[in-house]
Amino acid sequence: MTGWRVEPTEPVLAGHYPGFPILPGVYLVEHAHQVACGSPPEGADLVLTGVDSARFLAPVLPGDVVRVDLAWSAGPEGWGCRADVHTGRGPVASVRLRYAGSSDFPAPQPFGPIPRGDG
Amino acid sequence: MNWRLDFAQVLAVLPHRYPIILVDRVDDLEPGVRLTARKAVSGNDPAFHAGAATWPATLLIESWCQAAAVLATWDRPNPDVRTGRVPLVGAMSGIRFPRPVWPGDVVEHHVRLDRGFGDVLIVNGDSTVDGEPVLAVDRVVVALRSATQLTGGR
Numbered sequence: 001m002t003g004w005r006v007e008p009t010e011p012v013l014a015g016h017y018p019g020f021p022i023l024p025g026v027y028l029v030e031h032a033h034q035v036a037c038g039s040p041p042e043g044a045d046l047v048l049t050g051v052d053s054a055r056f057l058a059p060v061l062p063g064d065v066v067r068v069d070l071a072w073s074a075g076p077e078g079w080g081c082r083a084d085v086h087t088g089r090g091p092v093a094s095v096r097l098r099y100a101g102s103s104d105f106p107a108p109q110p111f112g113p114i115p116r117g118d119g
Numbered sequence: 120m121n122w123r124l125d126f127a128q129v130l131a132v133l134p135h136r137y138p139i140i141l142v143d144r145v146d147d148l149e150p151g152v153r154l155t156a157r158k159a160v161s162g163n164d165p166a167f168h169a170g171a172a173t174w175p176a177t178l179l180i181e182s183w184c185q186a187a188a189v190l191a192t193w194d195r196p197n198p199d200v201r202t203g204r205v206p207l208v209g210a211m212s213g214i215r216f217p218r219p220v221w222p223g224d225v226v227e228h229h230v231r232l233d234r235g236f237g238d239v240l241i242v243n244g245d246s247t248v249d250g251e252p253v254l255a256v257d258r259v260v261v262a263l264r265s266a267t268q269l270t271g272g273r
Contacts, residue, residue, distance in 0.1 A: 012138060014136070015135055016135060016136075016139045017136070017200045018136050019199070020200045024181060029180070030175060030177040048216065049215065050213075050214050053212040054214075056207070111221075
């Protein structure tokens with residue numbers, strides 16, 4: 001599996017933190033989510049509805065290569081995806097993502113024509 | 120006594136800086152108990168430049184966690200992590216995103232301190248936009264760690 005090399009020039013590192021670059025834990029959650037969306041079960045069109053749990057086990061530093069192992073499971077509340085995130089130095093995060101089918105969890109569309117309200 | 124913090128005062132508490140400083144203002148901080156903070160989401164956010172249609176839920180979590188870090192550390196601020204301790208999220212559970220956040224939304228974070236022992240704090244809460252829920256947080260564990268602890272001196 002291809003990995004994500006966290007370049008020292010990764011923009012977020014400038015602010016997290018100045019003089020002490022360390023990848024924010026939620027970036028590992030986001031990366032796991034992106035990888036998950038790239039290989040959905042049965043070609044499902046999925047919406048991220050939650051994070052059942054995430055544990056951050058070790059810091060990710062500039063130059064680290066992040067890899068993700070995924071395991072999907074179907075449940076009553078939609079699809080669950082367990083992501084084990086690791087670098088060459090070992091596991092860095094364990095994430096359980098929660099998805100719904102886009103038809104079961106339609107995105108609200110509040111933008112468009114405004115009803116006149118005088119009908 | 121409760122406190123209200125402007126952006127400069129938030130920067131004096133949190134070590135986070137651009138492009139990942141995601142709390143604009145603290146409207147009400149009750150020390151050791153709870154906090155209400157806000158984050159205005161702009162179409163100028165780098166996430167939208169990268170093509171996102173809605174604000175990434177993971178940034179919403181990060182923003183909420185930064186608000187939690189203000190509650191956790193405001194009485195012992197450390198804006199330079201190289202010389203002191205840094206608030207890090209160790210674990211989270213029971214996170215839900217009832218609806219997306221769009222450019223133009225002002226997110227109001229509500230953080231409650233559940234338990235705190237020394238350098239570890241457990242918080243929960245939610246976020247709303249115009250009173251509508253956009254985030255529910257069952258449990259987040261924030262730990263204060265020194266830089267050398269994290270890197271092993273690397």
